[in-house]
Amino acid sequence: MATVSVIDELKKAQILELLEQGKRVDGRALDEPREIKIEINAIPKANGSARVYLGDTDVLCGVKIQPDRPFPDVGDKGMFMCTAELLPLSHPTVETGPPRDDVIELARVVDRGIRESHMVDVSQLVIEKDKSVVGVFADVVAIDYDGNYFDACSYAATAALLTSKTPTWEMVDDQPTVVEGGEKQLPTSTIPVSVTMGKIGNHIVVDPNGDEWASMDCRVTITTDSDGHIVALQKGGSDGFTQDEINQCGDLSIKVGAKIREQLKSAQQESQ
Amino acid sequence: MGGRDATMVLLDENGIRCDGRKIDEPRKIVIKAGGLKNADGSAYIEFGDNKILVGVFGPRDVHPKHMSNTDTGILRVRYHMEPFSVGERKRPAPSRREIEISKVIKEALEPAVMLEKFPRTAVDVFIEVLQADGGTRCAALTAASVALADAGIPMRDMVAAIASGKVADTIVLDVNNEEDQAGQADMPIGYMPSLKKITLLQLDGVLTPEEYKKCVDVGVKGCEVVYELQKKALHDKYFGNRSN
Numbered sequence: 001m002a003t004v005s006v007i008d009e010l011k012k013a014q015i016l017e018l019l020e021q022g023k024r025v026d027g028r029a030l031d032e033p034r035e036i037k038i039e040i041n042a043i044p045k046a047n048g049s050a051r052v053y054l055g056d057t058d059v060l061c062g063v064k065i066q067p068d069r070p071f072p073d074v075g076d077k078g079m080f081m082c083t084a085e086l087l088p089l090s091h092p093t094v095e096t097g098p099p100r101d102d103v104i105e106l107a108r109v110v111d112r113g114i115r116e117s118h119m120v121d122v123s124q125l126v127i128e129k130d131k132s133v134v135g136v137f138a139d140v141v142a143i144d145y146d147g148n149y150f151d152a153c154s155y156a157a158t159a160a161l162l163t164s165k166t167p168t169w170e171m172v173d174d175q176p177t178v179v180e181g182g183e184k185q186l187p188t189s190t191i192p193v194s195v196t197m198g199k200i201g202n203h204i205v206v207d208p209n210g211d212e213w214a215s216m217d218c219r220v221t222i223t224t225d226s227d228g229h230i231v232a233l234q235k236g237g238s239d240g241f242t243q244d245e246i247n248q249c250g251d252l253s254i255k256v257g258a259k260i261r262e263q264l265k266s267a268q269q270e271s272q
Numbered sequence: 273m274g275g276r277d278a279t280m281v282l283l284d285e286n287g288i289r290c291d292g293r294k295i296d297e298p299r300k301i302v303i304k305a306g307g308l309k310n311a312d313g314s315a316y317i318e319f320g321d322n323k324i325l326v327g328v329f330g331p332r333d334v335h336p337k338h339m340s341n342t343d344t345g346i347l348r349v350r351y352h353m354e355p356f357s358v359g360e361r362k363r364p365a366p367s368r369r370e371i372e373i374s375k376v377i378k379e380a381l382e383p384a385v386m387l388e389k390f391p392r393t394a395v396d397v398f399i400e401v402l403q404a405d406g407g408t409r410c411a412a413l414t415a416a417s418v419a420l421a422d423a424g425i426p427m428r429d430m431v432a433a434i435a436s437g438k439v440a441d442t443i444v445l446d447v448n449n450e451e452d453q454a455g456q457a458d459m460p461i462g463y464m465p466s467l468k469k470i471t472l473l474q475l476d477g478v479l480t481p482e483e484y485k486k487c488v489d490v491g492v493k494g495c496e497v498v499y500e501l502q503k504k505a506l507h508d509k510y511f512g513n514r515s516n
Binding site: 101102104105107108112115116117218220225228229230231232233234235236237238239240241242243246247250251254 | 368369371372374375376379380382383459464467468469470471472473474475476477478479480481484485488489492
């Protein structure tokens with residue numbers, strides 16, 4: 001995901017030079033994300049799905065909803081889990097086999113943003129307490145890469161969850177059984193939006209593209225909810241931020257996130 | 273981890289927390305530089321009930337060779353918890369959580385270590401959590417900085433770390449295990465006090481924009497306290513009267 005080539009080193013000098021003049025390689029403003037395209041219900045066999053294009057970064061999320069045994073200590077709550085995987089066809093450096101640390105981080109950051117926002121109301125996903133609950137699994141696969149998988153995967157998972165339909169189950173002979181005609185919207189309470197910002201030199205850029213991603217010194221991903229609260233954060237990369245920069249990134253994530261949230265909302269409305 | 277006690281009072285009317293601390297008071301922190309015979313540098317930290325041992329090797333040859341970089345040395349970090357370090361036995365193989373924490377600690381240390389002085393080599397940092405009680409990544413990062421300094425590896429600064437958080441609607445310093453399980457937010461911070469740079473930052477939990485800024489501020493101030501203890505540990509080993 002973050003392999004640096006000789007070309008990247010040359011591009012980095014150019015990107016930094018442009019930023020000194022307040023410009024970005026692709027002409028965007030520093031606080032401007034790329035165009036986001038959201039294709040709802042790309043996989044009709046899933047309970048909910050979304051293909052999201054963030055510029056040329058291309059990811060797909062499918063949601064599967066099925067009965068499961070509850071975790072022993074939380075029998076009064078359903079389950080939510082989000083994963084992310086880079087497909088080998090997405091980039092020449094991606095290999096098959098167990099995930100590398102950067103992919104594990106990606107999956108955990110995407111999961112944490114949605115989980116900590118309490119978007120999926122797991123208290124409504126109980127079939128019979130301590131016996132059977134509903135599990136909601138949002139699996140994101142990365143298809144093509146041009147930087148910032150964090151936000152692309154987060155938007156895909158959020159859009160897929162917002163438009164998911166869940167069957168209803170009841171216990172028959174101690175087995176969860178689907179109720180005919182009981183399909184309903186998956187209960188969600190808020191719309192989490194992650195905004196990833198890269199630091200290149202002393203400049204903060206929103207939604208770094210592939211070249212910026214390879215050039216940046218460090219990054220921070222901040223997730224906000226519909227109330228404009230900050231619910232999750234992850235710093236990454238081999239440099240640090242000043243306290244002022246972290247405060248500035250917090251403000252940026254709320255401002256930029258609010259616009260993206262509107263887009264996710266309209267995708268949800270169009271699907272209904 | 274462990275059972276949750278619904279009756280536990282996280283913050284009483286006098287502003288005293290479940291373990292008797294004030295809101296801006298860290299747990300008891302004891303850091304010892306050195307201690308391991310074979311490692312090039314080492315440190316041991318007791319951070320409340322956390323007990324963590326760190327050993328540093330290098331700069332040394334890189335194996336496998338393809339990992340080496342001709343421009344700079346590389347830093348490798350393994351954060352690992354012993355199976356007996358937590359309430360319920362942890363499987364010994366590295367979990368996804370441990371792999372992520374290893375990565376964030378590595379990236380928190382990289383800005384501090386002058387790796388460019390040692391091209392084609394590796395510095396290995398091995399972190400072993402012997403007993404865990406909330407806030408292990410911060411305690412581990414704090415001890416790892418001391419172990420790197422103890423190994424004599426050139427550094428720009430040390431990284432001090434502590435978590436701030438929100439407990440019973442109040443921003444507090446150094447979230448313990450109970451507060452992490454039952455609290456509202458947890459924000460681990462790693463900070464280089466001399467360079468004024470935040471190199472580790474994570475958050476889970478809900479904060480208003482004002483609480484977010486306060487949390488960062490409380491954490492940074494806490495790191496400055498931890499920093500003094502790191503320096504004292506090195507001072508005690510190299511200039512103090514204690515035998516090592």
